[in-house]
Amino acid sequence: MSGPRALSRSVAGRVAIVTGAASGMGRATALLLASEGARVAVTDLDLAACEAVAAEAGGDAQAFALDVADGEAIKRIVAVIAAHFGGIDILINNAGVSSFAPLDAGDEYEAIWEYEAIWHRAIAVMLTAHQRMARAALPFLRKSDAARIVNIASTEGLGATPGDTPYVAAKTGVTGLTRGLAVDLGKEAITVNCICPGPIHTGMTDKVPDEDKAVFARRRTALRRYGNPEEVAHMTLSLVLPAASYITGAVIPVDGGLTARNA
Template sequence: MSEFKQLSRSVQGLSVLVTGAASGMGRATARVFADEGAHVAVTDVSADGAKLVADEIGASGATARAWALDVGDASAIDRVVGEVAAHFGGLDIIVNNAGISVRVAIDDPAYEDAWARGIAVMLTAHPRIIRAALPYLRKSPCPRIVNIASTEALGATALHSPYSAAKGGVTSLTRSLAVELGREGITVNCICPGPIRTAITERIPEEHKIIYAKRRTALGRYGDPEEVAHMTLSLCLPAASFLTGAVIPVDGGLMARNA
């Protein structure tokens, strides 16, 4: 019988970069990691929003610093990733969370622009960030990549084709990079959130949220950003070293429900 191995469930002292961290799931992710003792790079297209979250974390005694980052800007990605690694003395975890709402009909004159921006922010940015971070991840004792997709990658909604295509691409990218980077001990996993209370869903009237959740989810409710953030944390634990290439719905049972 093999010896029982004690595997660490602590991210204490590890450095994590979170994109889209000024609100919603990104903000919750930054705070959850900080609460567990990680050093957090709070990045967002909103410089003020990122600073506010970093200040919130700092006020609790944890370590965080804000960077303004438009993930659609390739040169900004290279600069910010380098600055984060220099500031924290390395980089262990990447959480590709940044996203935008894209709702457009296929025959809308604005479709081409919506497609280009949606793919740039929610798909192309991911490998760019990973490529910039790879030299640091390769030196990490616990290299982790988590990509945030959506249940729109698993089942589609009308008028969301750029969004669905981008998120579907993220799931395939995750599997491909898990295979490519696995021999180096770098794990790559993906979370597909379902209906979550974020800035994107804020505009939906509360009564419509309730109707939808009761009709579509097994739990009968919308999820909170923290519930997604804790799954992200779980995928990044040192003990999660044999989990890679997974696409995990955090959706209250939406994808499990048939009717």
């Protein structure tokens, strides 16, 4: 039997789209991919913030304004990105929104923050957008010799926190979508995987007092601390390597041992 064939651990020259890349895990992922030689499309709502990340990344990173809740915008911008870079090899569906809402949220909330509005926004940004991005990128991914899709979900997609049903539903949907896409696209050698970050220092968690974070981390995680965006980004990088050719449909917690710990 012959030995394993050589497998590349380089993303140099690969074209990657990262959504929600203006801050947090998206920013860390865009910067890491660029540092590894990838050509990165930095996308988010705020073009100026995207331009700042692209400038920090250097190389061939480019900024594109994109509201992932807008289906027509997705089709248009993905086509623009593919034309600009000459193709697409990697799609990172990272865009997200905070969606905490008690079930009976209503009159005491401002109209835009009523439960129904929060629910629809959560599903649009963190679930529907993922499949729309994948479908828009698919014609270009099919031309790649190492096409990769990584969906960013959450440990809220593996369990639940009280008062968080819109976010939990969206992130749980992402894990199912990942498996479905992996099965559908496996015959074309396009891998689709999912990362479930646990407690991470990002804009969404900035409002949590440091002392509360410390208590939560000690009680709930094996590593007794919050994670950093870069630690999630490195798992994403591992999944998009050409060498990661036999990993698909995986749902991987990056959570400091939160899901492993019972007490």
